[in-house]
Amino acid sequence: MNALAATSRNFKQAAKLLGLDSKLEKSLLIPFREIKVECTIPKDDGTLASYVGFRVQHDNARGPMKGGIRYHHEVDPDEVNALAQLMTWKTAVANIPYGGAKGGIGCSPGDLSISELERLTRVFTQKIHDLIGIHTDVPAPDMGTNAQTMAWILDEYSKFHGYSPAVVTGKPVDLGGSLGRDAATGRGVLFATEALLAEHGKGIAGQRFVIQGFGNVGSWAAQLITEAGGKVIAISDVTGAVKNSNGIDIAKLMKHSAENRGIKGFDGGDAVDPTSLLTEECDVLIPAALGGVINKDNADGIKAKYIIEAANHPTDPEADEARTPKILPQNKARICCHNSTHTLTDSGEMYMFVVQILANKGVLILPDILANSGGVTVSYFEWVQNIQGFMWDEEKVNRELKTYMTRAFRDTKEMCRSHHCDLRMGAFTLGVNRVARATVLRGWEA
Known part of the structure; x- marks a missing residue:
């Protein structure tokens, strides 16, 4: 089962446990925005190379979207969608005021020089700078990227919007990164x-x-x-x-x-x-x-x-x-909103999933x-x-x-x-x- 199918399956099971209205369930699953850009850079030998960059912004109901940017040759839309969705639920579990996003570039960072990686990062940032921001979408490092990558994004973004250290996290401490972030x-x-x-x-x-x-x-x-x-x-x-x-x-x-x-x-x-x-x-x-x-x-x-x-x-x-869930009857399924209650469905059934192996x-x-x-x-x-x-x-x-x-x-x-x-x-x-x-x-x- 690929990453997107696995993540969506877990979400749908949780939605059934909560008795979510089918329309709300669909709304929560569909990404807010999917971005795909071409990043063409000159290589050190003078040739041109093109790479495809992605950014999936899944949900911003609880705050700015948040998620890493990975550089890996197997980066594809399904993987980025899955990881963006996971970030939405992860930030909510941690109860921090963020939504979820994820990004990446289909490349093999080990095959690129430092100068080529910098050029690729800056071109990618140029293509998406108006769609990320301190209160919009805050990238971070992931597989194949690091604090230096975030420093390049910060610098390139700041050329368009003024110095903005909060636009990325996982930065070098000298540029406003947090102590303790590496660990x-x-x-x-x-x-x-x-x-x-x-x-x-x-x-x-x-x-x-x-x-x-x-x-x-x-x-x-x-x-x-x-x-x-x-x-x-x-x-x-x-x-x-x-x-x-x-x-x-x-x-x-x-x-x-x-x-x-x-x-x-x-x-x-x-x-x-x-x-x-x-x-x-x-x-x-x-x-x-x-x-x-x-x-x-x-x-x-x-x-x-x-x-x-x-x-x-x-x-x-x-x-x-488990392949076969045990169904337990349940009265109206509700989502409690502080002092009020919003009924999402009148026919909710609570599923207790019996783990298998x-x-x-x-x-x-x-x-x-x-x-x-x-x-x-x-x-x-x-x-x-x-x-x-x-x-x-x-x-x-x-x-x-x-x-x-x-x-x-x-x-x-x-x-x-x-x-x-x-x-x-x-x-x-x-x-x-x-x-x-x-x-x-x-x-x-x-």
């Missing part, structure tokens, strides 16, 4: 994991972790988990995988990875087949790389007790969702729209600091991040209890319900 997603994964384990009377200390992916998110998660007393026993990246049942020396691995552009050849453990990593014996499995890696073909081999989705949609719905094995999954929301949460902090013109110290950033992540988990659990659903549907119903309420309050009419 934010990984630190958010730590806080979310702590909250989930605490529900079961456990802590990070003493737990065995397996992490798929050793990029920004995976490396920070590994480092912070180790500092908190957890034992990371296996890690993989695109170059290979390593296992050490006594715990991997993460500081040593980070040094090796930086010097060798990957973990392959690391002597602090045994090299293992990366495809077997997901089925290693452990307490907590953290997929922090690509989507769709846990599916119906390997779900039965998962031995972890908990899965923390640090990547976007790493679990295919067929791996953790993983749930039958007793595996609990903390979904991506909650688990990896630390990055966008600190991006919100950065945006606030830019607008206020007042910088926070890193201690304040981390303290506020823990507050937001813990509250998001608590709110998700409350939705699980009230709608008799698992954590994924609890998070989706929480996010979808908040966006639907905002849409109705702003004057949506059936």
Whole structure:
């Protein structure tokens, strides 16, 4: 199942749980705007090259649209649509005043020089500058982009609109970026994991972790988990995988990875087949790389007790969702809007989805729209600091991040209890319900 189909399927299940009116459901699913532009640049050798850039602005009911820009050769409209939609629900789950967006350019950044990447970024910004903005759509880094990319966007945008540091987040600190932003997603994964384990009377200390992916998110998660007393026993990246049942020396691995552009050849453990990593014996499995890696073909081999989705949609719905829902009767389904109630349908039925393969094995999954929301949460902090013109110290950033992540988990659990659903549907119903309420309050009419 591709990313868009998987994301839309989760949304539709949440909409059924909430009993949304079919017209409102359709309105929430359709993107606000889809942008596709051609970006032609001169290469260093004097030839011209053209790339296609995308920006999908999904929803702005709760605030400016927010989402990353990725540079990857597999960027396509379906993927960008899926990720933009996920951002809408993710910002709502985190309860930050944003909507959702996502963008990207179909290119292989490793094949481009720094000067070519800068030219491509500036041309892309020229094509979309009038459709993004501080209170319209705020981009951020994603796969294949970084703080330098955001600096180029900021500079190019400012040529048209005046100096505007709040137009992007994930910038260098010297240009108004937030302290703690590099570690934010990984630190958010730590806080979310702590909250989930605490529900079961456990802590990070003493737990065995397996992490798929050793990029920004995976490396920070590994480092912070180790500092908190957890034992990371296996890690993989695109170059290979390593296992050490006594715990991997993460500081040593980070040094090796930086010097060798990957973990392959690391002597602090045994090299293992990366495809077997997901089925290693452990307490907590953290997929922090690509989507769709846990599916119906390997779900039965998962031995972890908990899965923390640090990547976007790493679990295919067929791996953790029942084919046949159990239907429970429910009275009128409503979305509560502060002191008033707006009836969305009189024939709502509440679906309790009985998880299939993983749930039958007793595996609990903390979904991506909650688990990896630390990055966008600190991006919100950065945006606030830019607008206020007042910088926070890193201690304040981390303290506020823990507050937001813990509250998001608590709110998700409350939705699980009230709608008799698992954590994924609890998070989706929480996010979808908040966006639907905002849409109705702003004057949506059936």
